[in-house]
Amino acid sequence: MTDSVKDALRKAAMFCAYQERTQQEVRDRLNGWGVYVDDAEEVIAELIQQNYLNEERFAKSFAGGKFRVKGWGRRKIKQQLQQRGISGYNLDQAMKEIAPDDYRETLADLLAKKRQSLRDDNPLVVKQKLVRYALSKGYESELIFTVLNGEE
Template identity: 70%
Template sequence: MTEQSKDILRRAASFCAYQERTQREVRERLNEWDVYGDEAEEIIVWLIEQNYLNEERFAKTFAGSKFRVKRWGKHKIKQHLKQRGITGYNLDQAMKEIEPDDYRQTLVDLLEKKKRSLQGENPLIMKQKLVRYAIGKGYESDMVWSVLGGQE
């Protein structure tokens, strides 16, 4: 292994150690460093073997943090994971990070907070704005309507 290859391995490991990454993000970074093809794939395999790169771990961390910190709904989380190249099993595992009771309660809390900011609005317009807000955050419309139906 050449000194340049060792340096690229160190940089790639550091890139992955800083925060969870997807294979797509690592491949893009390697391209920026002018590393392509088989050499790039060998580096990615090494990163996976050394546990620097784990897409299941990335997906779980991403879903859990976007739900807890930004209070995103499942639709928005799935959409962002798919944009990052996460599909299938890893996507399913990520969604399991969100407890159904916590999910529903977070939606209730979001809607109550938003409702307070809309005081004085016509009730029909308020409901419309609440639905649009929750769906924009990535929550399922049937759940939003169900929660709003119980708040009146």
């Protein structure tokens, strides 16, 4: 390993220690630092071996965090993970971080909070706005209608 690769490894380790990262994020950062293909893959392999880089851990923390903090639904979380290059087993593990009971409860809470902010007397307009809001958060339409019809 050359000195420049060792330096890149040290910087990349600090980059990964700050927060969970994907391999693609690290690869992009290495490219920005002028570390290309073979050297970059060597650095990434070393980061994985030293457990600085773990895509399953990233996917789980991302999914759990976006659900708990931002109230995102499974569809939006899954789409964001796929855009970050997470797929297959890691994606499945991330989705398991969201408990079904908590998921439904979070959706009900989001809809109740949103309903408070809506200033419209027409129940159909209110329902339409609530559905659109929940869809934009990444929730499944069947669940949205189930929760809305259960509340009314």
